[in-house]
Amino acid sequence: MAKELLKIAVSEDAPDNVKLAAIRDALDRAGLSAKTAVDVEVGPSKGFEQVLEAMVTGGSRAESRARRGLTDDDFAPNSDDWTASEILDAQIVDDEEGYSPAPSLGTSTAHEPPRPPQPPDPANGSGLLPFEEALDRLHNTPPPTQQPAPRRRTGH
Template identity: 40%
Template sequence: MHGGAAPQVRAAAQVRLLMRADDLMSALLRIALDDKQPVQARLVAIRDGLDRAGLASKQEIEIGVTARPTYEDVLEGVLVDVAEDRDEDPNVLDAEVVDDTEEREKDHDRREADRAERKALTPQRTRPKVSTEERAAQERELLAQSPAEPETRASQLTREEYMLARDRGANFSSRGLGRNSGQG
């Protein structure tokens, strides 16, 4: 990114390496011949030295171009042509195509009849049509008939009084009935 891949920079680096090639090769040989070095490091140094001297074994790479197999090629060994493989074995029964459309229609009709019969046997509840005004009147009447809730201390307070009492520690549970939590 900063000019390291520029051709003149690469050429200069290559010149520096070539000028130091003898020193690098002698260091590599010292590692290869040093008995104190691990065997793996020595083998790598020997292999690199022989490679740079041009005495390494040749490696061959074969590159070939082949056409991709078609699906016919892939399935060729899998599929069997039935016409070719006819040997009239008496133990093999030929398949018979059965048109079950009529059977399915009968089954469908039977299920529909069962459904209709169950519906006829089930008592139908119908709600009377009631207008919104009539419904509101009915609800008012039911509310008037319901017993009044017992008067509690909390219901007598405004929201602000209730919140202030809760902040001071008043207990408005069914057992506390507005008493302060410090009271017995």
């Protein structure tokens, strides 16, 4: 096989690109190949490499606290911390009848004309609404109307 490739490479009748391909194939089969560039850097590592390596090979939480002179007891939750307590009881409430989510911006509300937003009228005069009433108003308020985007004219 190698003899055939070499015959093609030295043949007078073969075009140059075929000769070149034959020479490359013969060299590949002989285990010789083109030079490969390798980039080698010698010297101290860069600062960011040291930081990243320390992050990847860092120790445990206990080791970190020990190096700073802290113990695990320093991070124990306080008895008066309400966020550390477990949830003891919860109640699942079914969806209310008649509840429908607010329409998305992509849906048409042509069957119902948009209503202007109503100013809040809470009984306490603070300008704040109870949570349920605020959600009810949010769900019953249609999204603002948007003008369609102008179409681009193409030169077809």
